[in-house]
Amino acid sequence: MENYQSYLDPQTLASVEGLDLQARLLVEGYVAGMHPSPYHGFSVEFAEHREYVPGDDVRHVDWKVWSKTDKLYLKQYEEETNLLLYLLLDTSESMSYASEGRVSKFKYAQFVVAALAYLILQQQDSVGLALFDDAVRRYLKPAGQPSHLKEVIHLLDVTPARDKSDLGAVLHDLSERFKKRGVVAIFSDLLDDPTKVLAGLKHFRHRRHEVVVFHVLDPDEVDFPFRDPTLFLGMEGLPDVAADPAALGAAYRKEVGAYLDALKKGCRMIDIDYVPLRTDQPLDVALSAYLASRAARKR
């Protein structure tokens, strides 16, 4: 058997050609490591209870019912067919930042997006994809056929442009477009005013979407490990800044911490799952975070 688990390392995965293959390897690797059967009993909608008969999987026993009625019932899930997953991927220039020896934030997000698309489409659910920077650049309507994966992969296969992101505006725009309720998964570094971002996210919530924010950041951006005097070249049209990181590191980390806190707190307030991702983490963290968040919502 192939050692799929090694593909959970973003670096290793990046060495494989082809996003579709990468997505498959990632998912297989994830599955090999985590669950014997990821597809089992996985659904968005709860259907009904039925009485337990010997031979049923005890995992699906509804213990709450048992505790009340002293009878064993199984939870029956309706095979989810109409789960909609909107994948939103930030393609602004800032996403192209990659610290030495790591994949860029965009690449990392790309893997996760592709893997999720692959995973969802395997489940016969629908996946939509939107690429944006300061506006929505590409949009693929949700569809559920397995062949839809190809289109998703094809659309995904871009490189970040030299454009700014304007997350607030984009989110507002997209929340208007997504007519059908579903799960909105946003992949971005969210380098914008937190209040604007949160306002946009609120809009989704307002339209009854479930929202998972995958906040992709490079470890450098969080830890700021530089020591030597450095000229920081601004992306997305921001001016260059010369600074001595040795003297500035603490202040920077304080700023980042405050920002992340604000974001986390804001997401919690409006019941949004916030998943921080660092490009040095194994990719399964992202997947299991998503799945965990889904599972939590099921309960």
Place this chain on the structure above:
Amino acid sequence: MESMPTFAPILAVGFANAGLLYGLAAASIPILIHLLNRRKRREVRWAAMRFLAAALAKNQRRIRIEQWLLLALRCLLVALVVGAMAKPFLESFGNVIPGRRTHRVVVLDASMSMAAKVGGTTRFDQAKAVASQFVKDSRRGDAVSLVLMGDPPRVVVGDPSPNLEEVRKEVDELTQGQGGVDLEATFEAVDRVMEASSIPQKELVFLSDLQAASWRPRGGDGASGDEGLKRSIARIEARQPRSVVVDLGKAGAGNRAVVGLEADAPVITPGATVAVTALVRNFGPSAAEGVRVRLTTDGRLGPEQVVDLPVGEVVPVVFNQQFPAPGDHVVEASIDEDALPPDDRRLLVASVREAVRVLLVDGDFKSEAFLAETDFLSQALAPGESAEGEPDPIRVEVVPESQLARRDLGSYDVVALCNVAQFSPVEVKALEDFLEQGGGVVVFGGDQVSAENYNRLLFADGRGILPASLGEVVGDAAKKESAFRFDPLGFRHPILADFRNQADPVVAGLTQTQVWSYHKLTLPKDSTARVALAFDDGDPAVIESARRPGRAFLAALPADADWSNWPAHRSYPPVMTALIMEAASGRQADRTIQVGRPFDQTFPGSAAGAAATVVTPKGGAATAVKLKAEGGLARLHFEQTDAAGAYQVRLGPPAPTELTFTANPDPAESDPAKLERAGLAERLPGWKFTLLDNGRELARSAASVGRRGELHRPLLYGVLALLMIESFAAWRFGRAGSR
């Protein structure tokens, strides 16, 4: 830095290595590094710019201040290091005089007493070691001069030398002298040496055993005559030096020495028995018994005597010695070596003459026996009674007065002028030159003598040959009415030595002589001439002139029997012989000099320009000297007599001669009596000095003076402190950045 400022600044700093101050430019190195760092910084495309900008906006000011602070610290650090390397020192700080650049004058006592051995090394070696250490302890920028205390003093390093290594080498090469000390000249030399340097701060260090004899002004204890010394001290004190005397001596040290050696005969002739007297002195502290005194002649061990030496007494030890061969013989008296060896032997040159050659100039020359003026005299001097093969010790030649000018006086030892009527200036000059060469001149009176010519040319108001002027003739020799008799004046004079302690009949042979007539001789006031024999009315009969090196005698009566019956008396021959011998003694005078004093010897004028070589007791190559013409004479002047012992002089053509002279230590140097602080202060009034007991104290005090005012140590401590502050600040600022 070089000259004393007219007003004293509150704080003046000098630099020992001022050239290094250009290194202060190195203080800009941290700035350059800072700028280069800025230029060489890396570039990063950065996404999370909003946080960076925010952090920067809030901390820009603090970071800038920290950076400036660090930069300033680093610049200061470099500047301090460079400053310390330049070795700055305080020139002045208000009224406090710290150890700025100093001219150090080191004076080593090189007198003979410094040769005293203490535990294997001599005091002089100790002094050298102390001096060497002292020079080594000098700071950079200091200049050192070196003077040897002696007689005469020697300036070894006169121009203050900043090259301390060279000076130390000079110190190592110093050799012990064997002379005394000319204190006045020494202080004069110190004054000159101090004058030679413009460095205003002076330090004067004497390294001496403080022997009382060395530290004695020439005029005696505190007496007048040391005006020069007082002047020198005043001039030295005017420079406000820090004077230190390091006492290397030891109180109560003992010593035995041969303090004198002389032969009693004025002229030594072959075969004559000469009493050679060695004076041996025990300077204490305890009496010595059974001290062996040896006499060595020309290197051959001679007789030996054993004597007891009470403390403080001079014991004469007499050896009766004969010298069979003419020539110069070196006689050495020695005792067993003690702690101070140089004075345990003493030398004497016995110049043995084949015979004393006397020229009798007859003013009344007649061929008949005992009618000529000189007949009695020549008979008295050379009776011709000597044994076969042994010539008379005195050889006489008689010439009429007309021959005087034609004779080369150089080949005689004594010229006796008997009743010579008058002299020409040429003859007087020849006589003066003769005296100058150590010859003896004896002038007898007589009826032909022109008092006017004598007084004008020979007396010349006291400047001439004669010690007294001739007056009228007293008495009447023709009538022979009243006679004068001799007053031997207690037989003090050597020419009457034979009559000392003799029986009355013998003495009567002199005192009963009848003199009917004589020249009245008048000694000038303050004359140093000695009256050897007088008349009973008090007038001088025979006067010895004080002229040196030759001897001149003036007799108030003629050499014949015209004015007296003396020539017929038995006392006449011995007195005349003694007189001639005394007169001839100038020929051998001063062959013995004191160490350090120049040796002077005159030769006939014909020897002028001749080359001479002198072999010194130190051995080695002979020193060449030239004879210089001086007023018709040739003079040998030799100054390198700093070693005790015999010196061989060899004269080349045109006057090939060999002679020997000896140099002996100053007997005063043998006295180990030592001065204490009070005694020294009393002998050198006005001199402010510190007395240190040994060299180690000098090193201590010199080092403390040396370090005072030096700033590089505090600067280096500053560097150390700054290094720590810099490290701490960098860590602190860095920590603030990485927190």
